[in-house]
Structures are given as C-alpha cells and as structure tokens.
Amino acid sequence: MHTLVAASDLIKVVPGLMVWTIVAFLITLFVLKKYAFGPIQKTIDERRERIRRSIEEAADEPVADDRLGEREAKPHDPLQLASQLGLPGDGLDHRGEDGPDADSGPEGAEPHAEPETERLACLDDIP
DSSP states (O other): OOOOOOSOGGGSOOHHHHHHHHHHHHHHHHHHIIIIIHHHHHHHHHHHHHHHHHHHHHHHSOOOOHHHHHHHHSOOOHHHHHHHTTOOTTSOOOTTOOSTTSSOOSTTSOSOOOHHHHHHHHHHHOO
16 A cells, blocks of 8 residues: 655644644734724725715816816817918918028028027127
8 A cells, every 4th residue: 555645844734833823813813903904994984085075076166267268269170270370271381482481581681690690699689
C-alpha cells in the first residue's frame, strides 16, 4: 500500500494552527469594525448627504446664465458670422492673395518692415 505524504508543510492540516488563525482573524475583524468601518461609513454617509443637498439646491435655483442669452443671439451660420466681421464669406483662405484685398498696405509701399523695426517704431510713438 502507498500512503500519501504531504509535499509541503504549508498544505498540512494542523488543528492548532487553524484555531489560532481563526482567533487572529476575529480579533482583526473586531478592531477594524470598531475603529475603521464605523468612521469610514459615517464619512461616506455625510458625503452622500452633502451631495444630495447640493443636487436639491441646484434643482431649486433658477438658471441665471447670461451667457445663454448671448449664445442664442449669436449667429450659428459661419457665412453670416464672416459677413458681420467683414471677412470674405466664401470660406476660402485669402491670406496669400495678391489681389486688391491683399494686406500689402498703400499702393507702392513696402509690404512690411522687419518686426523688430516695427516694434521699435511703435515704442517711440508711446508718450
């Protein structure tokens, strides 16, 4: 006959060890219930109540958003908006054109001076 031998001490059933494991678990459970679970649950309940009150207050207050009126007054059509801003309304990018609407300044003038020169000229104009 062959007898089964436990390959490791970790899987052996030891009644004394089982009793002490259960005792340690019950002590840990008692300490956690008394000092951790109660305060944690109290904090969760307080937060839940604050959120519920905030939602009720928000539902009771009338919406006083001035931006809503502005948003409704603005046109939603891009072509209409472009025409109000004085931009060409064909949806094309006209920045590189050399036509009459090109941003070249007066006829015969240089297109733009160097940025540093322009900045210094503007600073000289400030009183």
